[in-house]
Amino acid sequence: MDQSQIPPGSVVITPAELYAEVKATHLSVTEMRGDVRELTKIIPDHEERLRALEQREDSAELATDVQDHETRLRSVERARWLIAGFAAGGGGVIGSVVTKLLGG
Known part of the structure; x- marks a missing residue:
């Protein structure tokens, strides 16, 4: 097919x-295959560690601690946004007052 036949x-x-x-895709798939092999070696260890954590006698206490931390984090995040809102509002008011004082 020559150039004149191409729409x-x-x-x-x-x-x-x-x-x-195709060759680049083959190389990428080969790399991913290696990554998957490494991950499959790690998974049994993670599962074993999870089972050990689940079987701990103090797992209920840990769950309570986690919930307590979640509650505290949410209150800190809420306070952060409240402070940011006040800072933005205060900045606007201060800017407006300074503009009026300087005759703007």
Whole structure:
């Protein structure tokens, strides 16, 4: 097919370009396969550690502690946004007062 037979706006992909993309995809899949193999080696250890945590006698106490921490974090986050709101409002008021004082 020569240039005159290609419709305007068409994309032409040569066999060499296609081969390069297939090869790059193959390399990516090979890397991912290695990553998955490493992860499958780690998973049994994590599962074992989770089971040990679940079987601890103080797991109910840990759950209570976690809930307490969640409650405290939420109150800190709420306070942070409240302070930010007051700071923004105060900044606007101060800016307005300074503008009036300077004759703006």
